Amino acid sequence: MKTKRIILSALRSLGKNKLRSFLMMIGIIIGIIALTLIVSVGFGAKKQVMERVNKFGAESIMIRAGGGVQISQMSANQGTTTLKLADAEFLENIIPEIKGVAPFSSKGNTDIKYFEKSATVGLLGCTPSYAPVWDWNVTAGEFITDEDMKLLNRVCLIGTTVQKELFGDSYPIGEQIRIDNIQFEVKGILEPKGTSPGGGDMDNRVMIPLSTFMRRVANIDYLSAVKVLLHNPKEINTTAEKINQILRERHSLAEGEPDDFTLITPTEATEMAEKVSGTFNLFLALLAGLSLITGGFVIANIMTISVNERKKEIGLRKAVGASSKKIVLQFLFEALAITISGGVIGIVLGGAGAVILGIVMQIPVSVSWASILTGVISASIIGIVAGIQPAKKAARLNPIEALK
Known part of the structure; x- marks a missing residue:
């Protein structure tokens, strides 16, 4: 057969x-x-x-305030006040492997208004370096500048979700909105980014100058986090060790005492x-x-x-x-x-x-x-x-x- x-x-x-x-x-x-x-x-x-790792950046290290922060946690640890702007500036100046730093402070569930329309957003105080470090610029208008930082200007950048909720099809540049009852001028529209590594809507966000955030909005002198951009992704592990050692020394942490910050790398997240x-x-x-x-x-x-x-x-x-x-x-x-x-x-x-x-x-x-x-x-x-x-x-x- x-x-x-x-x-x-x-x-x-x-x-x-x-x-x-x-x-x-x-x-x-x-x-x-x-x-x-x-x-x-x-x-x-x-x-x-x-x-999500690619969005974070294969050549990046995140320094978050507070020890033991979960890798998936993207909201600020508001209970820790030891991470300062001076820490970020010191790291950038002393570690040659660092290409740039983007310090920022954040505040969740912030109310914003435009006439009768309102929304609840994530508010972020950042510096001009945020754009190159996060590869996140504007599609219209202008990003935050050094002059905005120096003068504590009340200007803001809005995400596309915020734009749709408050302005619809209208052009928002130059319009005035209220953030926590403080008036800000819309300076730019952020590039759409979609979902964050933590699963949130990155476009439901408003950014303002970090100095303005600290002095006029939140009245704080500490950071939520710092994103560090490296010249070479192969240097992540050695650079992370250097950052850890320097921050422990700056924060006067004794041997055996736990870190009051958390380092997150793409390798750990993956x-x-x-x-x-x-x-x-x-x-x-x-x-x-x-x-x-x-x-x-x-x-x-x-x-x-x-x-x-x-x-x-x-x-x-x-x-x-x-x-x-x-x-x-x-x-x-x-x-x-x-x-x-x-x-x-x-x-x-x-x-x-x-x-x-x-x-x-x-x-x-x-x-x-x-x-x-x-x-x-x-x-x-x-x-x-x-x-x-x-x-x-x-x-x-x-x-x-x-x-x-």
Whole structure:
């Protein structure tokens, strides 16, 4: 019997027993759906992590006020007042690896008004260096200048979300808005940036000169954080060590005393996110694997029953010259056809489910060739393993006893 005839015979046998074939598929379908969802969500999460790290900057170090700040935390730690503007200036002057620093202070949930319209935004006090260090400029108007800093000018830059809420389609440059009941002139419109590494809307933000923020708005003399830009990303680890040592000395921290600041690097952010997502994905992968293994046992059991029911058919084929090898191949092809068909259905349903899950739950998903390939390979392996024992049993049947 040629290979083509063996395959056609296997498919005809499955077609005669549609219900039994479907029952064997169910476990595979469920397992492949789960596996496709896991791979899609895993790749989506990894893609999102890398996008957020890229937004942060591969050659950047963040110094945040307060010790033990979570990597994903982007709001200011207002309880710590030890990080000063002088710290940022000292680091920039003494460490040659530093290309630029962007000190800033922030305030969440700040009320702003434009006539009858109002909004709640994140308020940020920054310096002119914020633009090159964060690679964040304006699409219209002008960024904050040294003169604005020196004169404590009441000027502001608004994000695109703020622009839409307060001004709609009107041109906002030169207009007056009130920030915490203090009047500011809109000087520029910030480039749209989308989602922050912490998951917030970076465009729902207003920036003002750091000096104005400290003296006229918040009445403080400390920073929320400093972003440090390096000449070479390969120097991150050594530079981070230098920054840590210098700040501990400047803050008079004794040996063994915990830091009152936190250094965040792209490497730490990536490792933390991948560790969390990896643990979660491993747990889900184990569940999907159990489902696939269960499906494999179902296929093996039902095919064993099928061998007992088809003894006469097997005996007749062996009597007319079919070898044990070809009998084994036929049953393996049947198992493969079941699992691959279930795998294809599972991949289609899993891919559609991943897209729907991403929309409904607003989480990143990425249905890629990797998820499809993983599903097909997993289904094929389960099919071969599940079909081996029934196929061997069929091949070992004595044709004379089978025909009785």
